[in-house]
Amino acid sequence: MPSTVEKSYESSDKLIVYTSKVSKYCIIAISYNRFEKYCLNPSITYRIPGAPEELEMGKAMIHLTRARKVLDIGTFTGASALAWSLELPADGKVISMDVTHESLNKAGLPILDAHPELRKKIDFKLGSAVDKLKSLVASGASGSFGFAFIDADKGNYSVYYDLCMELLAPGGALWDGEVVEPKDDSSKAIDAVNRKAAADSRVFNTLFNIGDGVHLIVKKH
Ligand SMILES: C[S@@+](CC[C@H](N)C(=O)[O-])C[C@H]1O[C@@H](n2cnc3c(N)ncnc32)[C@H](O)[C@@H]1O
Secondary structure (H helix, E strand, O other), rough: OOOOOOOOOOOOOHHHHHHHOOOOOHHHHHOOHHHHHHHHHOOOOOOOOOOHHHHHHHHHHHHHHHEEEEEEEEOOOOOHHHHHHOOOOOOOOOEEEEEEOOHHHHHHHHHHOHHHHHHEEEEEEEHHHHHHHHHHHHHHOOOOEEEEOOOHHHHHHHHHHHHHHHHHEEEHHHHHHHHHOOHHHHHHHHHHHHHHOOOOOEEEEEEEEOOOOOOEEOOOO
């Protein structure tokens, strides 16, 4: 039987459509539909922004953990970074990283430029996320982040997991953006990090049927 877990904007499932209608997606106020429209362009490699329900759930985690600093691994258009910035206090910071800023420049920055109060909370870093995370560790930032969202190249998920565990404070939440049955190299890499978290006594972990599946991992106190 095919999986019924999918992002709300791709779904015709009545329950998913209903729950997404009832949920209040604050990011829509900041033009989520503009991000979606950009992503419909067939020339875009990564056409998938985080689904609104995933971004809203992440925002709830930022609120619950009272995070002041957030890691956003995989910027793409900037939609997820923007969502986290909405929930952070005025002096909060999102460190968002990507190997390209093409989609950010075309889709996210024009939206953020109209919201300087959000733009100032986001530090967009260009380059390999592994290198950027290692630099943060080297700069003494270990244990200082309250929330991390992993949503980039699947082959590096295990490395991202280890580096985020180092950078997160106890009680911090790690959010791994996709869960699928292991078939190809990407889904096998996601499955491997899911099993790694499940076997890691330093964390609580649970898989949610939200969007196309989300793994929430919380570093224990
Ligand atoms: C699924 S998209 C991210 C979506 C975004 N988080 C959102 O919610 O809109 C994945 C992104 O990861 C980036 N990426 C791929 N490999 C990377 C790497 N080694 N380091 C940093 N970013 C990478 C891609 O360029 C792409 O923009």
